[in-house]
Amino acid sequence: MGEGLEQLSHVSDRAGVGAGMIPRWVAPCVVVAFAFVMYASGGFVGDYASRVMLDTGIMMIAAVSLTIVNGFTGQFSIGHAAFMAIGGYVSGWLTYYGLLATLGRTTDLGAEHGWLLLPAAIIGGLAAAGAGWLVGLPSLRLRGDYLAIVTLGFGEILRVLLQQTDRQRFSSQEMSEVGLLGLIVPPDVGGASGFESIPKLTNLAWVYLMVGAVILFAIRLKYSSYGRAMLAIREDEIAAESMGVNVTRMKVRAFMFAAFFAGVAGTLYAHQPGTLLRPADAGYARSFDIVIMVVMGGLGSISGATLAAIVVSLLNVGLLELADYGAMKWRMPIFALLLILIMIFRPQGLFGLREIWDFFRSRDRTGGGR
Amino acid sequence: MSLLEVKNLGISFGGLRAVQDFSLSIPPGGLFGLIGPNGAGKTTVFNLLTGVYAPSDGTIELAGRSLVGLRPFQIAEAGLSRTFQNIRLFPDLTVLENLKIAMHLRGRHTLAGTILRSGHFRATEADQTRRAMELLSIFDLTDRADAYARNLPYGDQRRLEILRAMATQPRLILLDEPAAGMNPAEKLALAESIRRIRTDFGLTVLLIEHDMTLVMDVCERITVLDYGQIIAVGEPAAIQKNPKVIEAYLGEVANER
């Protein structure tokens, strides 16, 4: 992908040429162009393929965003799905009731409503980032494994709370009877049976625009003063703090960045055709899926997480194809076993901290990879 | 007016007084030594100075500003940097990245600038790279800039730690056993470099070292710790003759035998 070019500026940097070899607007343009191609191809690929591509894209966003916390700062969050759920529920609440109030319907929307997804994703992301701040702040006094438990607990609490939410309203008349406050406290998002009829605004272009955005964000973050400070925390927290890195602040920020993009992924998921947002989406099962991708790809490797998300999604599709032979039930046992074997035989994951392109210029780096 | 002024510093772990009544005054540009037998509390003093541990009592002032209660990164910001006895580099990052992390607090930019790769961002990055390469040239490490820190030989890792501490642009640098594991030739070169750090970069240095030749060679003034307490302060020549110091060290040698 075009972001690989970013890296070249890093090399030239070393040679003292200055960071100007590739103009900085190239990478964003590549992202937008790719999203446009996706938009144009939407009609061609067919329902099934496009559904697989949507799922894959959303998982890519989730995996890359989790890389910022688990890979860069070396903290271990296993409640990422909770942030997705927050993004999904908040943005879904907005678009569902917003459209119900203004249009009187949430289905059969025309292309002219497509833009609504962008503000929805931003608000969903911000809500999730706020939650990330809330969870991150107290957790930062905790060592890695406690943090894992707290994030897991957060997801479970959220799931329980979402199950207790009120019945969804299905007409604007019902809405006006309840009033705005009644819609908010407690939120009428359908409780245990799920939040139905969220407007289906997600399409390939939106998903892959966001995929590009999160990858670009993560790469530019990684190769900057910010990202290096985060990596330093992962490498050696005490040394990082002694070298002037405000560890607490960096961890909170990493948490918020990751949560933001998880919220975006959740928004896309909530508005995706054929999905039903349910409280279980906040639970541990989905979080573990994302963790598996990040660990498989290599903790800290953006390209690794992206690739792992694709591989895992395609593996899911493959197992689905073999479902008639009872393949689906082997999915999680296979992934779990894979996780253990990776930890025993290749603990740094596929790529470790490195990116794919690092391997093509290993000659540059005396001593090579690890 | 001294740069570092420590008075009656003390800390206890559980019931044990690890360091007590530690006082030290270093003038700007000084090159001081802190020695003592194993377990005397030298590294604990460093940890107290850099905020890793919070002192139970006493005061620490750097150029008149109190450091007690500050977090380690704030102390680094105030101009006090250190190396570690057991090397604590960032092993999976490159030599260059190790140095640039230490420059983090002197060259920040906004998140937007970082993500959009603003002109300011690029200028700072280029400037940091240039300064890092300059630092590397002190120890002839420029051609290792892109090596991963974990792949450096032991001696180079120690040298890189010193450079990393210097990259924070400190006024006072604390070196914790910089010569550990080096051969005599390397130690000579190190002694020379430490002098250069002081003269060329105008740094004040406080050094913990077990190698007496090195300490006596480079330090102007030495503080000796034993069981957490100062037992002697003075010029190298006087310290060498101090009976208390000899006893502390001989006692240790005798115990080891």
Added chain:
Amino acid sequence: MADFLQTLLNAVTIGSLLALVALGYTMVYGILKLINFAHSDVVVLGAWTSVTLAVVLLPRLGVGLEAGSIPPVWAGVLVLVLAMMICGGVGFLIERLAYKPIRKAPRLNALITAIGVSLLLQNVGQLQYTIIDNQSLETSGLMQERGTDARTIRLAQAIELEEGTQYAIRLYRIADIVRATEAIGHPEAEAWKRYVTERSALPSLGTLSDTRLRLSPRTIVPEVSGRFEAGSDIGIAQPIGRSETRDAVFELYAISPHPPLKLPFGAMPQRIPELLPQKTLVQHDFTTEIAQADGSVVRIEKPLRITLLDIVIVGTAVILMLLLELLVYRTKVGRAMRALSYNMETAQLMGIPVNRIVSLTFVIGAMLAAAAGFLYALKYTQIQQPAHTTWVLLGLKAFVAAVVGGIGNLRGAVVGGFLIAFIEQFGAYLGQQAGWQNSSAYTDVFAFVLLIIVLLVRPAGLFGSAVREKV
């Protein structure tokens, strides 16, 4: 008063279960500094093994578990001991195969491995591999009769229903089918959608039991037999009910009398046979008088019951805790364990067989987990294999108990277990008293709020001591 005492009793019972599980977490953490994520899954395994043993083994030993008969005491003890041994073995294997290779690796890797082991146990436990199925599809069709009291299904083809064979009718809502087929991109998805909008020909059936669709049909057992022609209606004894009949498809299955041959796991709930007589040991009726608005007084009698089950649970837990206490503080092995938890390298130098002691720790932890699982299955007779949230939450809460008590500290874990149980039980009780409608739904939230408070105020837990990292 009765409610209060009943809450107290519940808290003690649940507390002793949590404490048993928490002990396993804290023992492993004390020695390996590892959160053994798989521990809660061993608890489930313990419950599962107990049920399977009771169902499979006891009848063969001549212990009839027919309704009304009281099983001998040794039957329960046998099941418990065997379950503990099996789980102990599993604990040993987990440690040797998964944790030992990464013992020196960074803590994060150990944590990920533990998560992997947990996922593996959970999902292998869910595998329900049917080797010989016991049901076959006879016919299917569209529900013709509608409404909540529908009592017939109309056949599209002739069918012979034999006497003695059991049949099951599954009803699928068409709305569900459309959603499910669309969700997985099923080849028939378009056809179903078209059927809904245009009422065109019914798409081919017979694929609805496809696991990919994840449909949960409503099942009815018809009690009829004989030959039925196409177009005839089969009457069903009880009304089909509910709204499924509004727009639904039925499938008629024949169930053979032989049970299907399956792996002993599965996601379906299972019930443990009664191993204990349902005896109430203490019963005391409390009378509450409530003054009504019109001046009259209404008396409500509420009984407090202490059952044999409660006593057995608390008793077994206490006995096991005392045994553990003896083992750790009064034996040579226990001393070795404590030495390991201080410093593994030094302990090794002192000639302590580290590998053996670590294995033993896992085995003991797993055995306690199995006991907790057994007791849990006795109390909540219907158990569901893994991924069932109750179990995950049980494990999490036990971990919270261990942390609250100060992880690595055995007595702390016990205190923590009871503390968590008290807080969630009384939290729900007080919430109810204060008029909070479904406060019991929030019990899990209380436990985690406590965790966060403890970690913030006293990160080392109530009885733990802070460990300083060496710089």
